[in-house]
Amino acid sequence: MRLSKEFRDQFIQHEMRTHGRKNGFVTTGQEARLLHWLPLIGLSKEKTLSDAAIPAGSPVVMEIGFGNGDFLVHLAQTHPDWTLVGVEIYLPGVAKAVGRLEDAGVIERTRITQLPAQYVLEHQVAAEQLDGLFVNHPDPWPKAKHHKRRIIQKDFAALMVSRLKPGGFIKLASDKPDLAEWMRDILDVTPGLKNVAGVGGFIERDEDRPETKFEQRGLRAGRISQFLHYVKC
Numbered sequence: 001m002r003l004s005k006e007f008r009d010q011f012i013q014h015e016m017r018t019h020g021r022k023n024g025f026v027t028t029g030q031e032a033r034l035l036h037w038l039p040l041i042g043l044s045k046e047k048t049l050s051d052a053a054i055p056a057g058s059p060v061v062m063e064i065g066f067g068n069g070d071f072l073v074h075l076a077q078t079h080p081d082w083t084l085v086g087v088e089i090y091l092p093g094v095a096k097a098v099g100r101l102e103d104a105g106v107i108e109r110t111r112i113t114q115l116p117a118q119y120v121l122e123h124q125v126a127a128e129q130l131d132g133l134f135v136n137h138p139d140p141w142p143k144a145k146h147h148k149r150r151i152i153q154k155d156f157a158a159l160m161v162s163r164l165k166p167g168g169f170i171k172l173a174s175d176k177p178d179l180a181e182w183m184r185d186i187l188d189v190t191p192g193l194k195n196v197a198g199v200g201g202f203i204e205r206d207e208d209r210p211e212t213k214f215e216q217r218g219l220r221a222g223r224i225s226q227f228l229h230y231v232k233c
């Protein structure tokens with residue numbers, strides 16, 4: 001089975017500039033699930049979150065760069081009142097997540113997009129529409145000349161804040177100390193945000209938090225992850 005051009009044009013981004021992998025191998029079974037579910041819960045390029053049939057009163061929480069979707073499944077299972085918006089540019093990750101969300105029986109409470117988070121936040125999410133945002137183990141881009149590719153930048157931080165309701169949260173994790181400090185240093189000075197741990201601080205790991213694939217990878221390499229928690233004031 002091949003995803004049709006029309007389907008790709010609607011749901012699969014191939015023309016937007018992003019750093020990081022976008023396409024890759026998707027099995028026939030995964031394609032079938034994408035074809036079934038994305039027309040129902042996919043946030044296509046023309047839609048905004050306001051068109052996404054979010055139940056009235058449901059808190060809307062986004063995960064940026066959800067990888068294989070395990071953390072999204074955890075959020076949906078532990079917060080049955082939330083609507084989750086998953087944003088991930090790597091198509092095989094989207095395909096895996098759709099399968100996991102369906103198998104867990106929570107997919108109808110999620111909205112999924114393969115568009116880059118920068119585009120989604122700028123064009124598809126309204127001001128003060130989100131109750132929370134998670135960014136778990138974003139790509140570290142370790143070389144100094146690639147630091148500008150890191151997703152947390154001054155402008156992106158301001159964009160995230162503008163999309164959060166007052167009192168909304170941003171939670172981040174990284175197993176790379178240099179990146180964890182980079183994110184903290186940017187977010188600590190972003191107007192409208194308060195570091196729950198105090199300026200310069202990290203929070204303890206939430207006890208009920210599952211280990212994501214990249215947290216596990218860090219642990220196997222001897223790296224203990226660090227966690228950040230901000231609220232919009």
Ligand SMILES: C[S@@+](CC[C@H](N)C(=O)[O-])C[C@H]1O[C@@H](n2cnc3c(N)ncnc32)[C@H](O)[C@@H]1O
Pocket residue numbers: 018019020021064065066067068087088089090093115116117118135136137138139140151212213214215
């Ligand atoms: C290092 S992986 C971490 C995956 C997962 N969060 C975890 O903790 O295991 C970073 C993820 O962010 C995704 N990503 C990178 N840039 C992105 C962007 N601009 N918008 C959305 N996702 C992005 C990558 O495709 C990748 O899956």
